[in-house]
Amino acid sequence: MGKYFLIESQSPFESTEVNYNYELASDLAISGHEVTLFLVENGVLAVRSTDTSLDLTKLNQVNLLADEFSLQERGIDSSEIGSNIKISSLECVVNAMAEGQKMMWL
């Protein structure tokens, strides 16, 4: 099975396409692939644990990461973030590329 590294830079509040992207991540994981979904730029607006409408909470089998710089830019504190999401940096994107993971900017 493959390793997929998906990058989402939009929030579900600005495009309905984003929920389909979440579904793609979920479907790949359910199919047995190792999947990381990296949220950057406005993509991190979806990480607040108080946003109950978000489909991010359904992505149990996906490794969810949020870019720390993007969180800081938007004033999102680590205490606001859902427990299934880890704070990360762009360095992990570069690491995934060096490892040869399948990269896709959604």
Next chain:
Amino acid sequence: MSEITLTFLVMDGPFEQARTTTAFRLIDAALNKGYNVNVFAYEGGVSLSFAEQKPHANTVHGRSFEEENHPLTKDWIAALQEKAKLKECQFNWTNCGLCIDERGVGNVIYGCSRGGPKDFWQWAIQSNSTLVIGTK
């Protein structure tokens, strides 16, 4: 020199999208790790290296030329070129020639070359990984 080579394709023009800043941050992160980096600039992305970009003051915010310290993408590319030298890794920036001609931005900074999609394809098959940062 690292044996890792990463290729990026950028398509957004300067001063428009957050993706441009993120792309530069990614390239910077790769060079920090000593990786070789290829960048193919396509469509609007070819204006990132345009040598005639000029900074300006910001009268709306009441800031002078010096206070505004306006960032230019051509300077970011030049900074990445310098970082690559310090890290002793390869940094290649190629612009799509047709895209350059369409936009009249052929006067690019030193170190950026002219090519075509074939160059991107060759980089993609030779690199450890390729990331396409497309327009939305």
